[in-house]
Amino acid sequence: MIMRKLLFKSLACLALLNSAHSPAADKYDAEAVALTRAAAENGLALNQSTRGLFSQLGSSQPKDAVYLPTGGIFLFEDLRSGLTLVTTTGRYSFSEGKVYDVLRKKQIKSISDIRESYFLPLSEAPFKPEDAFTIQFGNPSLKRQAVLFISLDCQDCIDFLKKMNEQREGVRFDIVILPSPGESAKRVKQMWCSVKAGKITNYDILQSLIGKSKDINSRLIAHENIKDCSVEPIVTGLYLASIYNVQGIPSVVREDGVLGNGLPTDYNNWLKMNLQPLLKNPFDK
Numbered sequence: 001m002i003m004r005k006l007l008f009k010s011l012a013c014l015a016l017l018n019s020a021h022s023p024a025a026d027k028y029d030a031e032a033v034a035l036t037r038a039a040a041e042n043g044l045a046l047n048q049s050t051r052g053l054f055s056q057l058g059s060s061q062p063k064d065a066v067y068l069p070t071g072g073i074f075l076f077e078d079l080r081s082g083l084t085l086v087t088t089t090g091r092y093s094f095s096e097g098k099v100y101d102v103l104r105k106k107q108i109k110s111i112s113d114i115r116e117s118y119f120l121p122l123s124e125a126p127f128k129p130e131d132a133f134t135i136q137f138g139n140p141s142l143k144r145q146a147v148l149f150i151s152l153d154c155q156d157c158i159d160f161l162k163k164m165n166e167q168r169e170g171v172r173f174d175i176v177i178l179p180s181p182g183e184s185a186k187r188v189k190q191m192w193c194s195v196k197a198g199k200i201t202n203y204d205i206l207q208s209l210i211g212k213s214k215d216i217n218s219r220l221i222a223h224e225n226i227k228d229c230s231v232e233p234i235v236t237g238l239y240l241a242s243i244y245n246v247q248g249i250p251s252v253v254r255e256d257g258v259l260g261n262g263l264p265t266d267y268n269n270w271l272k273m274n275l276q277p278l279l280k281n282p283f284d285k
Contacts, residue, residue: 119257
């Protein structure tokens with residue numbers, strides 16, 4: 001796994017362990033249950049099932065709730081503003097009793113504000129897929145549907161690409177190649193710098209990945225001979241993955257910002273899945 005696992009649900013539950021059962025636990029939307037199950041089966045990383053949380057709320061009387069895809073929390077101490085919490089995705093900050101959506105540059109005044117801008121479309125991300133080490137895949141006449149994060153040592157990634165290649169006329173996504181520790185990271189740099197130097201093309205890499213061409217090793221610039229080659233696009237890919245809370249490889253992010261940690265079992269169905277019901281106020285009767 002490239003990104004470390006972050007245990008949000010566990011931390012949230014621990015914060016509520018001292019509470020007792022709430023009647024709100026019995027008000028659970030069947031549609032949301034079905035969608036949560038479908039989301040889990042398709043690798044969606046929303047973790048919106050709130051039954052366990054609500055059952056721990058005890059005598060408190062919350063009026064609304066929504067899961068925040070934080071990724072984790074940094075605690076900063078500033079000389080002027082004191083303590084500030086910032087999510088590791090860079091999306092939200094919490095300071096002096098106020099919540100800010102950092103990427104959208106606005107203060108969050110209610111849960112409704114979060115709900116209205118819950119997903120961050122790829123087109124609005126501060127780091128663009130096209131600025132990373134990216135290979136376009138599928139039918140170029142289609143609009144981009146998603147971004148797929150892979151590493152070169154990921155067999156599941158290769159198997160998925162081979163599967164998608166059989167239906168490439170109906171799909172269109174960008175492949176962002178990320179480095180994983182060890183030799184794979186060196187090879188990613190080799191490939192990127194070889195592309196920039198004109199030794200190989202993105203098409204060559206793609207064909208090599210899906211086993212449609214001979215090995216391209218002989219055409220790569222030797223690692224010790226790489227000079228004056230910026231790895232900024234590779235770093236950009238890591239930043240992009242962090243913003244979307246990618247916790248492992250392979251992962252896929254839909255054009256509207258919906259994350260699937262892992263691969264959806266049915267790619268086309270995942271593209272059409274409506275997740276807004278998962279964001280409904282769980283306390284609404």
